Amino acid sequence: MTNPLLAPWDTPFDLPPYDTIRDEDFAPAVETALDEGRAAIKAITDQADAPTFANTIEALECADETLGRVLGAFYAVAGADATPAREDLMRVFSPKLAAYGSEITMNADLFARIETLWQARDTLELTEEQARVLMLTRRGFVRAGAQLEGAARSRLGEIKERLASLGTQFTQNLLADERDWFLPLAEADLEGLPDFVKATARAAGAERGQDGPVVTLSRSLIVPFLQFSPRRDLRQKAFAAWVARGANGGETDNRAVAAEILKLREERAALLGYDSFAAYKLETEMAETPDAVRELLMAVWEPARAMAEADADVLTGMMRADGINGDLEPWDWRYYAEKRRKAEHDLDEAEVKPFLQLDRMIEAAFSCAHRLFGIEARPVDVPLYHPDCRAWEITRDGEHLALFIGDYFARASKRSGAWCSAMRSQQKLAGNIRPVVINVCNFAKPEAGQPALLSYDDARTLFHEFGHALHQMLSDVTYESISGTSVARDFVELPSQLYEHWLEVPEVLAEFATHADTGAPMPADMLDRLLKAKNFDQGFATVEYVASALVDLAFHEGSAPEDVMQRQAEVLTDIGLPRAIPMRHASPHFAHVFSGDGYSSGYYSYMWSEVMDADAFEAFEDAGDAFDPATAQALHDHVLSRGGSVDAKALYTRFRGRLPGVEALLKGRGLTAA
Structure with missing residues (x-):
């Protein structure tokens, strides 16, 4: 039978055919993709033609096309829906992929071609984007050890492989501790807890095959338990398990x-x-x-x-x-x-939560993006890797921009936290390739038939991750290596943290914070109190x-x-x-x-980016409108669409006219009297 990962994907939006992929398909697909990649690198280094940007740098950009497709499909499920088989595969893939990366970056013939281009860069008539890609490619090779020789060269390769294995081991150890621990609760232990915490605890118990409610180490359950439980002894027990993750011996x-x-x-x-x-x-x-x-x-x-x-x-x-x-x-x-x-x-969070329904907060995130950047979101029915996932086609002026996937609920098979990833990134080198972007969260899953309710922090997380998604979906560059979130680590959090500010715009909550039972909007006085308490x-x-x-x-x-x-x-x-x-x-x-x-x-990069996001939102405030069209267009043109095609400091300066100081951050966090 043909491996579905390697066959043409006759699926909507060229998605991986998850309805036919089996775990045992991944390993042979990766091996085939690695062989294809090695053959592509050999074709670059064996050619008789002198190095050009097209036959070396652009060819290198395309060398791992199959590997990218296969790994995009695999890692989407590996972190969000782990199984023993997928964890075994991660342990196998990590050192193998690290070794493959070293093969490429320490390929002397390949680096010689790159170095030839670098030395002649002023004569190549490159575009700004091409010059950036050449610089980043050479820098990446040098920082990966391309100029090392002998024992140092071999040792660096060994270190990379071992680090890859250890990183996977660290992640899987943590997931095991989070998955295996829970605190059973008697009905009397629920006294004083709001209904939403009780419901979440009962749902968690059912997921783990227990007869009654439990507290797990999912942040969406343990944090509200620590907030509301009057039982100091149970809070201590739950907290001790939470902070002991990864340090339990064995x-x-x-x-x-x-x-x-x-x-x-x-x-x-x-x-x-x-x-x-x-x-x-x-x-x-x-x-x-x-x-x-x-x-x-x-x-x-x-x-x-x-x-x-x-x-x-x-x-x-x-x-x-x-x-x-x-x-x-x-x-x-x-x-x-x-x-x-x-x-x-x-x-009282128990009174606020019914106004923060997951579905309405998703609508709010989409609505803000529409007002700022003109995008539309349309729900679509496509094969996805888990029943909890849902998808939307993102368009602008009728043109397809991206497929967006939301995987919002906590489960034992999902690692903790929240993240954004791209199953496929935007690029133009191999055609007009549009991205497939995933937001993964760990919100408490409601009991059957009940709406999912968020805390205000949960709602901020949703906006945060959607900010990352916008950075991917609005990307408009030629080369995948500088697409979307492929930017400096202390710049990558700017779009996500900046997008959180729109949750705090009063008119957004006034429209979308509606009661789960009555549909009534959040009362004006509650909205006012919520926003005034944002720095509590x-x-x-x-x-x-x-x-x-x-x-x-x-x-x-x-x-x-x-x-x-x-x-x-x-x-x-x-x-x-x-x-x-x-x-x-x-x-x-x-x-x-x-x-x-x-x-x-x-x-630290979250805070470095926060210096910028606080200053960036001031640009909208200075314009007198959180949805000011000119400011939004500048944000789109100079930040969200440019990926890593320009140095981060230059991008921000083009948007704001200058680099920011720490003052806006301190003010935004309420840490100054100003």
């Missing part, structure tokens, strides 16, 4: 895995001539240096910690009023913060994030620690982390940093 313990990853990254950087892995990694980012990252983080840390410590005093007083004389603990913070929010802002508990949120970013930086700036937990503790002590606030991601479950190189030395 086969799924990530502490030794993280330590080995750090040592190998340090060795990798040294082989390439860098003082540290942070110096290596940040060289290509907007920040450029570890010192610049630390300067930003510490500018935010001091006012955030001061706010958090003042908040801790208030929460401790509330705890005393409840007759508890011990210290305020991490499992107490959310519970008393929620009570304080209700007291000070007259906001911002000290906590900022401190837990910045603490994680500073630990990440410390891990990669100096010598790799033998004991990651000891080094983590040293950093947190040095910065004076308030005792009742843990870092957002402790090292054994810090997937951003250890599941791959993406955010290693780069967790």
